[in-house]
Amino acid sequence: DADVTQTPRNRITKTGKRIMLECSQTKGHDRMYWYRQDPGLGLRLIYYSFDVKDINKGEISDGYSVSRQAQAKFSLSLESAIPNQTALYFCATSDAGQGIETQYFGPGTRLLVL
Amino acid sequence: AQTVTQSQPEMSVQEAETVTLSCTYDTSESNYYLFWYKQPPSRQMILVIRQEAYKQQNATENRFSVNFQKAAKSFSLKISDSQLGDTAMYFCAFMTHFSGAGSYQLTFGKGTKLSVIP
Numbered sequence: 001d002a003d004v005t006q007t008p009r010n011r012i013t014k015t016g017k018r019i020m021l022e023c024s025q026t027k028g029h030d031r032m033y034w035y036r037q038d039p040g041l042g043l044r045l046i047y048y049s050f051d052v053k054d055i056n057k058g059e060i061s062d063g064y065s066v067s068r069q070a071q072a073k074f075s076l077s078l079e080s081a082i083p084n085q086t087a088l089y090f091c092a093t094s095d096a097g098q099g100i101e102t103q104y105f106g107p108g109t110r111l112l113v114l
Numbered sequence: 115a116q117t118v119t120q121s122q123p124e125m126s127v128q129e130a131e132t133v134t135l136s137c138t139y140d141t142s143e144s145n146y147y148l149f150w151y152k153q154p155p156s157r158q159m160i161l162v163i164r165q166e167a168y169k170q171q172n173a174t175e176n177r178f179s180v181n182f183q184k185a186a187k188s189f190s191l192k193i194s195d196s197q198l199g200d201t202a203m204y205f206c207a208f209m210t211h212f213s214g215a216g217s218y219q220l221t222f223g224k225g226t227k228l229s230v231i232p
Contacts, residue, residue, distance in 0.1 A: 040224055
């Protein structure tokens, strides 16, 4: 089984709808991240969380919110989706106590906002 | 702000040949880490190799090796004996501390699309 899972894998929604992307991990890591990937722009950080009670904004947090329901679960919400939020979204996890702090990624969620 | 530049948007290589992907970065930090991630058509982001800035020895993982030039702020990836499964987007990434926090921020380049030709 994958260590970092994301649901759904693909989603089509309409402008103005609220949607939630979910991430779960079995790696036992404390730190979790949400990234957005757009063609030609690489990955950009939306939000990150160092533990259940810690939430921080990343580079491009406007229009997004997150919830850290448990150590293993980190959800990303789009309160009112807009077409320029069409992108590939990645969840990642890391563990500060294991040498080089390396981030491990989920399989991604492809979101299309019409 | 940290920046990562991958100057080659696309590259191709014949199967079994060697190819080098370029990456440069800009930072005033002395303590940081560098990574190469691979994204095949399946879109999964897969760690290829990582390097600690304070180590002079270049990292190696099987057919993948890096040429880390700290003074030049350069971190290139060499793939030897290229295989069809190496066809993917390759992202260089730089990690340093989050401002005022105890953890690290990962900054990505825009990627290089590598095609391995049979």
